[in-house]
Amino acid sequence: MDKLNANCAEKLKVLADTTRLSVLQILMQEPKHVGEINAVLGLEQSLLSHHLRILREAGLVEATRDGKAVLYHFVSTTRQKNAGRAIDLGCCLLSFEE
Amino acid sequence: MDKLNANCAEKLKVLADTTRLSVLQILMQEPKHVGEINAVLGLEQSLLSHHLRILREAGLVEATRDGKAVLYHFVSTTRQKNAGRAIDLGCCLLSFEE
DNA sequence: AATTGATATGAATATCTATTCATGATCTTG
DNA sequence: CAAGATCATGAATAGATATTCATATCAATT
Numbered sequence: 387m388d389k390l391n392a393n394c395a396e397k398l399k400v401l402a403d404t405t406r407l408s409v410l411q412i413l414m415q416e417p418k419h420v421g422e423i424n425a426v427l428g429l430e431q432s433l434l435s436h437h438l439r440i441l442r443e444a445g446l447v448e449a450t451r452d453g454k455a456v457l458y459h460f461v462s463t464t465r466q467k468n469a470g471r472a473i474d475l476g477c478c479l480l481s482f483e484e
Numbered sequence: 485m486d487k488l489n490a491n492c493a494e495k496l497k498v499l500a501d502t503t504r505l506s507v508l509q510i511l512m513q514e515p516k517h518v519g520e521i522n523a524v525l526g527l528e529q530s531l532l533s534h535h536l537r538i539l540r541e542a543g544l545v546e547a548t549r550d551g552k553a554v555l556y557h558f559v560s561t562t563r564q565k566n567a568g569r570a571i572d573l574g575c576c577l578l579s580f581e582e
Numbered sequence: 583a584a585t586t587g588a589t590a591t592g593a594a595t596a597t598c599t600a601t602t603c604a605t606g607a608t609c610t611t612g
Numbered sequence: 613c614a615a616g617a618t619c620a621t622g623a624a625t626a627g628a629t630a631t632t633c634a635t636a637t638c639a640a641t642t
Contacts, residue, residue, distance in 0.1 A: 391505040402496035403630085407489040420589060433631060435590055454588050454639045479579045501600085518619060531601060533620055552609045552618050 394477035400444040401473065401480065405429065405437050410460065413447055414471065417459035446473065492575035498542040499571065499578065503527065503535050508558065511545055512569065515557035544571065 401407060405427070412423055424434050438458065441447045450457050463474045472481035499505060503525065510521055522532050536556060539545045548555050561572040570579035 388502065388506060391509070392502045395500050395502045395505055398496055398500035399629090402493050402500040404486065404490045404493045405630090407493055408486060411489070421587095430632065431589075432591080432633080436630080439590080449589095451639080454586095456589060477580075481577045481579065482575075497599090503600090519617095528602065529619075530603080530621080534600080537620080547619095549609080552616095554619060 390477065394475065397444060397475040397477060400440055400446065401475075403437070405434075406441055409434075409437060409441060410446065410473070413458055413460040417457050419452065419455040419457055421455060423458065488575065492573065495542060495573040495575060498538055498544065499573075501535070503532075504539055507532075507535060507539060508544065508571070511556055511558040515555050517550065517553040517555055519553060521556065 401410075408427055409423060412418060412426060420434065420438065424431065427434065438447065438449070442449060446461055447458050448461050450459075472479055474480075499508075506525055507521060510516060510524055518532065518536065522529065525532065536545065536547070540547060544559055545556050546559050548557075570577055572578075
């Protein structure tokens, strides 16, 4: 029961960041290259890269090579199909729809 | 749009902690005194108190004096009435039901 | 194969958050 | 009202996370 919470907290930490939320919002609309994402956010190149890694390791986004660029897309799970604009953390479901 | 995310991230940070999740779980069942909460969690007295303040300031719990003890209860919002075992952050809804 | 473009990685640092410790406040009871 | 019980607060520290900077990787192009 405490271990479950630790796991859940860990996943929430991934989302509890302005930059990562912005990235997710962007990718929830459509897949984008790193450069395109940063055209919107205007961050230090490496900083965005670090945040993308965190999102990747959390399984929230996936990357595929596309020429010299890399294309990122939001990973939607089965549970999300029923749940509109939401993010499935396994432990809980974060829904943004009003 | 970035400010909204900043606000949302701030609220998620409150939840992104093992101890605070545990406290919320406990209080979602029924109101409890600080001592009762700590009978379950077994933390340093002041540490629990610090976490309770964070939850209070986020509007997730409320405290009322009860003799020399203090009774805490989970604050449920209207939006939650439709949403079973969930936490309303204003910016988004966290649901724990499976 | 050398150069350029696009992204990732690692180490160093800065910033924030959790934890502890000592102390203060509030209520009850003898 | 002094003492004990319960909880809160503040300052100090430890620990974690974000940010920067320099460098590495990988693919395309010349």
